[in-house]
Amino acid sequence: MSAFLEVPDSNRFAEEFGVTPEGRADDDVQSVNFLEVTGQDLTLSYSSLERSVRLRLRQGQEELIDIYREDATLMRIDTSKGSTGITVAFSMGEVDGELRIQVFPSIKIYDQLLRR
Numbered sequence: 001m002s003a004f005l006e007v008p009d010s011n012r013f014a015e016e017f018g019v020t021p022e023g024r025a026d027d028d029v030q031s032v033n034f035l036e037v038t039g040q041d042l043t044l045s046y047s048s049l050e051r052s053v054r055l056r057l058r059q060g061q062e063e064l065i066d067i068y069r070e071d072a073t074l075m076r077i078d079t080s081k082g083s084t085g086i087t088v089a090f091s092m093g094e095v096d097g098e099l100r101i102q103v104f105p106s107i108k109i110y111d112q113l114l115r116r
Helices: 010-017
Strands: 029-033 041-047 052-059 062-069 072-080 083-092 095-104 108-115
Touching (some): 010 072, 041 095, 052 072, 052 095, 062 108, 083 108
Antiparallel strands (some): 029 041, 083 095, 095 108
């Protein structure tokens, strides 16, 4: 298992979604906000060093979804059948899982954790 979360290059985010990850110089956390391109306040934050991911979906001031997970191993951008999204794989001891975030054509979130 890698000591880091493997993530797509920021140029790949720009190509597929029209937005790029942003972060502060003093830490490893990167955030991608899809509001400009989807009209919905969806933010994906991640840390390669800490192997953590947080997904937040808000409507105005209301938090609709807030998922935080550690032990992420791989983040990839998926395109197929007219949809584009991000899949994050996790491995947590006896449990493996995937968080899939469809961004286009509409936002859909799938979360699955299974015992080995």
